[in-house]
Amino acid sequence: TQPVLLDVDTGVDDALAILFAVAHPEIDLLGITCVAGNTSLENVVANTLRVLDVADAPPVPVAGGALRPLIETPRASHVHGSDGLGELSTHPDFAHPRSTRAADPRHAVDLIRDVLLASTAPVTIVALAPQTNLALLLRQHPELAPRIDRILFMGGSAGVGNATPVAEFNVWHDPEAAAIVIDSGVPTFMYGLDVFNQVTIGRTDADALVASPRASARFAGRLLQFPMGDDPDAPDAATTDAAFATADARYTGHIGDAGALCALVDPGALRIERHPVRVELAGFARGQTIVDRRRRAGEDAIHAPGERAGSAGALPGPALVDVALDVD
C-alpha cells in the first residue's frame, strides 16, 4: 500500500475522491487536511466528515487549515451548490445516526507535520484543492520535504483554463501557493484540466449507483448526477430530488478530483511528460500554469523579460513537473 495524505476543499468531486481513497486497497489514508476553496473552510471540514461517515470509514484524522489563500481573498466556486456538496450535506438519506466523528484539534500544517514524522516511508500528498496548506507547510518546515515522496496535485492546465480562459480554479485561487509548491524541490505531478475533463462516467452508470442498496454507492451516484459542468441546459443547482430526476439525459458525470487518485494507483492509463512549469503570478493570466512543451526547452525557458539573476549569476531554471497530458 501507499501512505497517502489528502488535502481537500470538499467539494462534490473531492467527495468522490475521498470515497475512492477510503475504499481502495492500495491506499493507506493517513489523514485529510482541509482548506478553503470550493466553499468555506467550515463547510469543507463538515463535508469531509460527512463523506467519511457515509463511507463508514475507519477513524482518520481530519484537520482544518487555511481559511483563505496567501494573498487573494477567498473566492468560493458556486458550481458545487450552496453547501459545497451538491446540497447533499443535509440530505436525510445520508445522515449517520450514531456518528461521533469530529475534526482533529490540530491545524492542518501540524497534522501533516506529525504524519510525516510518524511515517516510516515517504508519504505521497495528493492535493485536490488550492495549495495554501502545503505552501505553509513547506515554508514552516522545509526540513520535512525529504519525507514527502511527491505531491500529486489536481490543478493547472497545459491548455485552456476554467476559472479564467487560461487558469484552472485551484491554481487561480492561490497562485502563490502553487508556485511555492512547484518550486519547492519536492517531486510534483500535475493532474490538470488536460486529463481532468476527459474522465467521465455515463448517466446510466450514475443512475445504477443511485439505485444501490449501499449508502456510499448511492451517495457517489448522487454526486455524479450533480450538474457541475458548464452545460447551459443543466439546472443551476439540483436542489431537490425532482431536479435530479429531470436532469438532462445527455448528462455526463465527471469524476473530477477522483481522477487524480486513479492516476496515483494506475499511472499507466495516462500519457505523462516531464516539462518545465511556471505559475504566472501577474496580470490577466494570473494563475496560469505555463507548461514549456517545446522540444528544446532551455534555461531561457520561461523567464519573464527583465527578470534578473541572483548574486550567483544564473537564473534558476523553472521546476520540472511530471504533467499528465492525455488519457491513453
Ligand code: BDR
Ligand atoms: C478543481 O476545482 C474544484 O472545483 C474541483 O474540486 C477541482 O479540484 C477543478 O478546477
Ligand code: CA
Ligand atoms: Ca477540489
